[in-house]
Amino acid sequence: MLNIPEHKLIHDVPTRWNTAHDMLVRYVEQQPAIFSALLDKTAKKTGKDLAMLSDGEMKLAEGLIQLLSPLKQMTTLMSSESTATTSMILPLKTRTLRAMTANPQDSPIIREAKRAVTADLEKSDTNPDLIDYLHRATALDPRFKSLPFIDEAACDQVYKGLVAEILDHEQQVEGTHAEDEDEEKLPSASALPPPQKKTAMSDLFGELFTTGEQHPKPLSATIEGEVALYRAAESLHIDGNPFQWWKLHQHKFPCVSKHAKRYLCVPGTSxxxxxxxxxxxxxxxxxxxxxxxxxxxxxxxxxxxxxxx
Structure with missing residues (x-):
């Protein structure tokens, strides 16, 4: 009769993060039906101390729904099993803190609730080493690699640290490979290929089209160029899959992609x-x-x- 969805009420469960939000949303949705049911004569006869929320309490419930909505979205995203990586922690934390900014229209209770949520979030992730790790994990996610929640100087510092970390890891890998190669038997002089004979092509064009020796770039320059190219690349759409992106671009960024796998394989929650x-x-x-x-x-x-x- 009231033209509202026929939904059951939801109870708040302390061990489930979002049930307080869902309980309030369902109550506000079904409030006309609840009010009509409590006004029924049978309910009045059998019920004791029946009470409804006042207009002020209903307004407070609506304010709490708006307050809890960003928290519900955050926990829902971090509860997924496919892409809930550590790279999402800082962007979600920043977005939630912005949503907790007090507004002049907020009631005193809502302002106090926002202060409590903000204080609780700011206490988490205060270890400098952990912050550095989360910044690098976020930088290696093609969706968030621009790091819009920090200033440009801090962003440059994150990428400098990333270059140093990738360089250190690659040098360790090369050192291990070099030790393995040293253990192998070196070929004798007789096994070396004979020098190439001079051909007619080299006689005709050798002086005009000489090819100098190709000196390989230093590993540090290679990694710096790779990181700069990755940083300048277009960011992945926010709904995109970072794992698929790295699979498609791993040949373009071989060193960075190997490092990204080490970070993005870590889940953001348990x-x-x-x-x-x-x-x-x-x-x-x-x-x-x-x-x-x-x-x-x-x-x-x-x-x-x-x-x-």
């Missing part, structure tokens, strides 16, 4: 691993308690990786 425990609990039930560990591993693997659509 939600995915928690879901594995939940999946295991669904598989190893009371009626299937005799499953061997090997079969449990296979069933969990299939459930998490097999596409059933």
């Amino acid at each position: 939600v995915a691993s928690e879901r594995v425990f939940s999946t295991a609990g669904d598989i190893v039930s009371a009626s299937r308690s005799c499953l061997s560990p090997e079969n449990v591993d296979m069933l969990i693997f299939l459930q998490k990786n097999m596409k059933t659509e």
